[in-house]
Amino acid sequence: MIKLKNVSKHYGKSNAIDNISMNIDENKIYCLLGCNGAGKTTFLKMIAGHINPSAGEIEVNGNSVSTAKMPEDISFIDNRAKQFNTSLDKLVLMAARYDDRFDLEFALKMITKFHLNKDKKFGQLSFGMQIIFNTLLSLASNRQIVLLDEPLLGLDAIMRNKFYNLLNDSFEKNPKTIIISSHLIDEMTRSAGELLILDEGKLLFRSPISDIDEKAYSLIGTTEAVVPVLETLNVINVKTLGRHTTACVFDKHVPMADGISVQSVGLQEFFINLVGGDFDEE
Amino acid sequence: MKNRSKAIWAIAAANFRYLVPAYIVTGVFLLVGVYNLIASLTGLIDNNYVDIANYFYVFAVIAPIIIVSRNFKRVMYLNGSKHDFYFGCFLNYVIGAGSISLIDIIIFLIAKNTLGSTLVIWNLVDVFGWWEHGMVIAYVQQFSFLLLIEIFMHTLTSIQNRWYGWVMDIILAAILIVFIPISELRSLLVQFFNLIIFNQRISPQIFSCLFLSVLIYMLYLPILQRKKI
Numbered sequence: 001m002i003k004l005k006n007v008s009k010h011y012g013k014s015n016a017i018d019n020i021s022m023n024i025d026e027n028k029i030y031c032l033l034g035c036n037g038a039g040k041t042t043f044l045k046m047i048a049g050h051i052n053p054s055a056g057e058i059e060v061n062g063n064s065v066s067t068a069k070m071p072e073d074i075s076f077i078d079n080r081a082k083q084f085n086t087s088l089d090k091l092v093l094m095a096a097r098y099d100d101r102f103d104l105e106f107a108l109k110m111i112t113k114f115h116l117n118k119d120k121k122f123g124q125l126s127f128g129m130q131i132i133f134n135t136l137l138s139l140a141s142n143r144q145i146v147l148l149d150e151p152l153l154g155l156d157a158i159m160r161n162k163f164y165n166l167l168n169d170s171f172e173k174n175p176k177t178i179i180i181s182s183h184l185i186d187e188m189t190r191s192a193g194e195l196l197i198l199d200e201g202k203l204l205f206r207s208p209i210s211d212i213d214e215k216a217y218s219l220i221g222t223t224e225a226v227v228p229v230l231e232t233l234n235v236i237n238v239k240t241l242g243r244h245t246t247a248c249v250f251d252k253h254v255p256m257a258d259g260i261s262v263q264s265v266g267l268q269e270f271f272i273n274l275v276g277g278d279f280d281e282e
Numbered sequence: 283m284k285n286r287s288k289a290i291w292a293i294a295a296a297n298f299r300y301l302v303p304a305y306i307v308t309g310v311f312l313l314v315g316v317y318n319l320i321a322s323l324t325g326l327i328d329n330n331y332v333d334i335a336n337y338f339y340v341f342a343v344i345a346p347i348i349i350v351s352r353n354f355k356r357v358m359y360l361n362g363s364k365h366d367f368y369f370g371c372f373l374n375y376v377i378g379a380g381s382i383s384l385i386d387i388i389i390f391l392i393a394k395n396t397l398g399s400t401l402v403i404w405n406l407v408d409v410f411g412w413w414e415h416g417m418v419i420a421y422v423q424q425f426s427f428l429l430l431i432e433i434f435m436h437t438l439t440s441i442q443n444r445w446y447g448w449v450m451d452i453i454l455a456a457i458l459i460v461f462i463p464i465s466e467l468r469s470l471l472v473q474f475f476n477l478i479i480f481n482q483r484i485s486p487q488i489f490s491c492l493f494l495s496v497l498i499y500m501l502y503l504p505i506l507q508r509k510k511i
Contacts, residue, residue: 045511048511050510050511051510051511052510067507067508067509067510067511068504068507068508070363070364072363075361077359077361078359078511081355081359082355082356082359083356083359083360084296084299084300084353084356084360085300086299086300091360094292094296094360095360095361097288097289097292098289098292098293098357098360098361098362098363098366099289099361099362099363100285100288102361134359137359137360137361138361141361143361
């Protein structure tokens with residue numbers, strides 16, 4: 001569905017995206033993780049044809065993507081997008097007139113569900129509410145591919161819960177490919193099927209979320225016991241403190257020798273280990 | 283499938299609706315025009331009256347700037363397409379030029395019939411010599427010229443964030459600075475304005491404006507296609 005071939009994007013001397021090649025399948029929810037400045041927004045903008053890659057090629061359903069050929073199968077609304085300053089019901093009506101595929105009924109239902117006052121002007125909404133409105137515009141677009149950039153930014157736990165329900169409702173009603181960039185790693189497992197991790201513009205990791213539950217674990221024990229075991233495993237990160245070693249592993253479980261304890265690793269901990277951060281840092 | 287014509291009309295409607303700064307500035311100019319009229323009638327100033335209708339030209343200059351710099355992204359953020367925006371804007375400019383020209387002619391006609399005996403009325407339709415050709419021809423001549431102004435402003439605004447936009451600004455400034463003092467070059471400039479404005483022959487004036495409008499708008503297409511969001 002989406003193909004990236006050796007895609008790079010440079011801003012001056014800095015590489016926002018560095019030689020990424022990958023395929024993205026249809027009808028799946030992807031969670032795009034990465035630290036600030038990892039290249040998530042650039043990645044999404046290039047797929048949507050909002051900006052051109054500096055090198056490489058992007059295809060959506062076999063058609064090349066660029067600013068001149070923005071794919072009509074994709075909806076991407078920047079989370080900081082400013083809409084016309086009119087009431088929300090007028091905005092969704094305008095969106096429906098711009099594209100017949102737009103699901104007006106779904107959009108109006110979601111406006112009610114999120115307690116957005118449809119008579120309120122866009123400019124009168126809080127930042128969080130503006131993000132929610134932009135997100136529901138994308139989800140109601142009924143396009144095959146929906147790209148959401150930090151849709152959970154500024155939302156409290158209750159609103160985030162509603163967002164996940166909105167996402168699941170939308171996906172059940174019309175299965176589509178959704179790529180969501182987020183910092184709320186553990187929460188995203190509720191909806192996402194596959195995880196993409198970007199770091200310094202590179203695709204660092206890709207895996208179904210279910211595999212992470214199965215394969216991500218940490219080994220804790222004395223250095224003499226742990227280090228030999230690691231030789232045959234896919235090790236993500238190793239930390240040694242005195243005579244003790246803790247290793248984060250992404251691999252099949254193997255029988256462990258005495259003196260090594262195995263602990264499951266949450267998605268957040270796995271992500272931090274992967275991108276090289278120190279989990280104990282203050 | 284998308285209903286293209288519905289989307290194009292919807293974008294044109296939104297563009298007209300969300301032009302508040304252009305409406306405000308034009309309104310201020312119209313108020314100045316009303317003051318000018320009252321002052322002329324009451325003898326506060328001499329009897330030269332700059333027709334209010336002229337101030338609608340301000341709208342033709344400002345509206346494209348707002349459409350490009352503000353409305354474009356907003357249309358895109360409602361999942362509008364560049365293709366529909368391109369044709370929607372063209373519709374805006376055709377309707378805009380047609381409406382402004384009509385309003386101008388009507389106001390000028392009213393002013394001539396009611397104030398013509400007491401005031402000297404200055405209207406661009408008259409100044410440019412179009413009125414001599416009759417009301418209908420004057421309408422078409424003014425429409426063509428306004429369409430050219432709108433499309434020129436639209437395209438010029440669109441390239442302002444690109445290097446060739448700055449080059450174009452420099453070229454335009456250079457034309458004004460260099461061409462005006464040098465008589466040979468100045469005559470070229472005069473010939474150009476004679477062609478698109480002060481032309482005594484009707485058809486070349488109309489067709490040169492329409493031709494340039496279409497040409498400039500065709501040049502705008504690749505600019506729009508390259509435009510980042």
